[in-house]
Amino acid sequence: AQSVTQLDSHVSVSEGTPVLLRCNYSSSYSPSLFWYVQHPNKGLQLLLKYTSAATLVKGINGFEAEFKKSETSFHLTKPSAHMSDAAEYFCVVTPPDSSYKLIFGSGTRLLVRP
């Protein structure tokens, strides 16, 4: 079955330092992969998506993610964290039986220290 695992429930960084949020997926084929962000008391917003084009995907707000098939990973990175990046981040995959449905990871809460 399709699944996605976010390896860290919480990540804490200092402002101005790099961000790494880790995500691994299980799939017997090349999936569509997404990262969504949820700020407090807000809905989820699409950060970026991978759909079998370039393996390095650039998203909004300076985030990017690299699809590594050999490692079944889709880690989210940002060179320099900003206070406004503090939020919860979800790695998401589309299952093979339905392109309508998305399978969400359990989320990673990013804390940014001043």
Added chain:
Amino acid sequence: DVKVTQSSRYLVKRTGEKVFLECVQDMDHENMFWYRQDPGLGLRLIYFSYDVKMKEKGDIPEGYSVSREKKERFSLILESASTNQTSMYLCASSLEGGGGGYTFGSGTRLTVV
């Protein structure tokens, strides 16, 4: 920008009440979804609809039903609310299949007492 509007931000209901959660989108999207979000579990799909009057069960449909009489509106119904349905409920819509990404509403935090 597409807007997905959920009618209530916070709701408190009693056990056994019938509860309606309303969601409206304004960009003529075919697909609409209801998820619940619980700490440590991420989002889980309850129901989705790919057309008016069409619905399909998601991963956790038990205790819920839905209604889509008009393209822009998708309602989630708790026939008899229970305390284990206390959660954050998120509505979403999309123009194409899941590959295109969703637009989410801000959520309804439901507490059943």
